[in-house]
Amino acid sequence: MRLPAGTRDWLPGELAAKRALEAALRAVFARFGYQEAATPGFERFDVIEAGLGEALAAESFRFTDRRGTTMALRPEMTTPIARLVSTRLRNGPMPLRLCYVAPVYRYEEPQEGRMREFTQAGVELIGNASVEADVEIMLTALEALDAAGLPDACIDVNHVAIVDAVLREVGLQPDEARVVKSLLGRRNLVALRAFCGERGDPKVQVLPELALLRGGTEVLERLLRYVPHPRVDGGIARLRAILARAESLSMGHRIAIDFALLRDFEYYTGLVFEAYVPELGFSLLGGGRYDALLGRFGGEAPAAGWSLGVERLLIALERRGGMEAAVVDGAEFLVAGDDRVARALRARGVRVARALNGAEEGALLAEAQAHGIPRVIVGGTCIEVAGGARRPVEELLA
C-alpha cells in the first residue's frame, strides 16, 4: 500500500522528535507574546489565489466540492491568517501577534526538503509598519533557530523596494525588470552580464554587482555608489537599523545583506529574509513584510512575518547527529496483575503499560525488553529489566 508521493508517515520515535521541536518553537512564540491561531486545512481557491497570485496558487492541491466550488488545500499559512484577521480581528487592538504550527500542501516534485505535505511554523505581526516590527520578527526568527538547536543558522536579508528602485533607476521597463529579477534571484551572472552587454548603458553595470553584493553595512555603501537615489533610502535605512539592532544583541554576525534574495511570494512589499545552515541547499525559514496582503481581504493593515519548515529543521538536526539524544516517551513500567497498581502509578504521572498476557515473570521481562520498557511490576515486586534488581512496589507508591 503505497503512500501518496511527497507524503510520509511518522513512527513514534520520529514523531516524538517532531513534537519536541514544535513545542520548543511554540515556547519561543509564546515568550515573544505571540498567540496561536488555526484555520481550516482547505480554503476556497479564490481566497488562496487572492493572497498568493496565480503562479503559486497553481501549485496547490485543488478539488471541487459537490456544489461546484473549487477548494484548495492551503499551500501556506500567511494568506489564511490574513483572511482570518481581515474578517474577524480587524477591529481589535493592534498590533496583533499571531503564530501557527500547521500542515500545508503543495503540488511540487518531491525531493529532499520539498514534500507535498509539510509542517509550517511561523509568526505574523499585524498592524504595525515600523522598523521596530521588522526587527522584532527578525529576532523571533533567530531565537526560533536557536531554540531548535541551530544557533549557527544565518539569515540573508533584502528589501524589495531597493531592488525595484535600482531597476527603475537604471531605466528598465516593467517587462525587463521582471526578467532581470528572475535572473538575479537565480544569481545567473552569465545571463545578467549578457543583458548588460546588450544594453551598453554603463548604468546597468550595477546589475551583476547586485547579484554579488553580500555582507554587512559596507554593501549598503557600495550600492549607494552606483545608485545614489533617494528612492532606495527608506529600504537602506531599514536594513541598517536591523543590522544595528542585531549587533547590539551580539547577533550581527548572523545577518547578511543579499540583494539577490528575492522570495517567490508576490505579496512581499519591504523586508524579505531567509535563513540557512551551510550544509543544506535550501532555506530553513523565510519571511518578510507584506503591507498590502490584508487589504486584498478588506483588512488594510501593514504586517510582517515568517514561517519555517519543521521537516527542514529536522533534516538539518539529523545531519548533525540526530535530535539531542532520542526523545524518549515510551512506557516506564510494564505492570501485571491488579489494575490498581497501574492506576496509582499513572495518577503520579508515570507512563505505565499493562501486561495483557498473564503474569509469568520471564515472559514479562522479555516483553519489557522487546519494547524498551526498563521496569516490570509483578506480584507486588518491581524488577529492573537490566540487572534484575528488585524492590517492593510499596516503595514506588510511598
Added chain:
Amino acid sequence: MRLPAGTRDWLPGELAAKRALEAALRAVFARFGYQEAATPGFERFDVIEAGLGEALAAESFRFTDRRGTTMALRPEMTTPIARLVSTRLRNGPMPLRLCYVAPVYRYEEPQEGRMREFTQAGVELIGNASVEADVEIMLTALEALDAAGLPDACIDVNHVAIVDAVLREVGLQPDEARVVKSLLGRRNLVALRAFCGERGDPKVQVLPELALLRGGTEVLERLLRYVPHPRVDGGIARLRAILARAESLSMGHRIAIDFALLRDFEYYTGLVFEAYVPELGFSLLGGGRYDALLGRFGGEAPAAGWSLGVERLLIALERRGGMEAAVVDGAEFLVAGDDRVARALRARGVRVARALNGAEEGALLAEAQAHGIPRVIVGGTCIEVAGGARRPVEELLA
C-alpha cells in the same frame, strides 16, 4: 470571504482551550504507554475504501492528482494507522500501543457536533485479542473523559457477535439481518414490532427486546433467557469481564450494556462502545475491536481502539460553563526600550511583547490594557496596569 461549509477558524482564546484539552488527552495516552504516530492528511482512496467500506468512504473528500490517482482526505484515523502498522511495524514487538491527535475530514451536512473538518484523538492497541486488551481500551476511554473534565460521561457497550448470533439464532437471512440491524441501530421499535408481527415466529419477539435491553449484567441474564445459545457465550463473557473490571475500579456505574448500539464502521468484529454525556444528543467517543482490519493491508493482527471528537468535548465543556477559567497564554509584560530587558525576561521563560511605537508611558499603559497585558516596563520601571504600582526592573531580573 466565506469559509468552506463545515470548517472554522480558531482564534487564540478558542485555540488555547483546544490545545489544553489535546495536551490533557496526550498526557493520558502517555500514562497508559501509548505513543503518538502520524499519517498524511490524504491517502490513496483505495486505501480508505479498503478500510472503511464503500458507504463511509463515499463521505470522504476526494480529488484526483495530476497522474489520475484518486486521493481522499482521511475521514478517520483507524484505517491509516492500520495501513501504517501493516506496512511498517508488522514485524515489531507486540502489542503496539499507538495514539494520535489529528484533523479528519468528512463530507456530511454540517450541524452541531458534526463538522466537515474536525479533530480526532484516539488510541489503538494492536496485536492482542484478549479481553485484557478490551478492558484496557475501555479504561483509557474513561480516563480520557475524566482528564477532559467530564467525569460523569458514561459508556454504552455492546458486542457485535452477540447481535449477529441472535439474528442467526432467530433464523434471519443475511438480507433480513441487515434490515433489522439498521432498525435496531435507530431503535425503531415500531418498525421492529411490525417486522416481528409479519413473521409470527415467537422466536423473533426477542428483537424489540434487544432494542430495549439496557443496563448492567442483569441484561445479559435476560438475553440468555431468549437466546440460550453457545454462540453468544464468548461475547457475553467479554462484556461480563469488562463490567467486573470497571466495577473493581469503582467505575462500574459508568458503563451500561446496550444491544442496540451498532457503530457505523463496518470493520468492528467484537466489542463496540460509545460515550455520552446526558445533555448532548451525539456521542463524544466511540470505538471497539476490529480484528480483521489489519489483514486488509496484509498485517493480520487483532486490534482494538477508540477515537473521540475533540470539538465535541469542547462543546460539552462549554455547555457546562466553559473550560476551567479561560486558558491564558497572552503576554505578561509589554516592554519598551532596550531589547536586552525583554530578552532577559524571555530567557526566564516569561511571555514578553515588545512595544513598537515609542516609550510614552500613557500610550504604553493603554496598549497593554487593550491587549490584556498586566504589566508595562519602561525606563527601568515595571508598572502594574491595574493600580499603577511601580518597582524597579532589577527586582524582576534579580
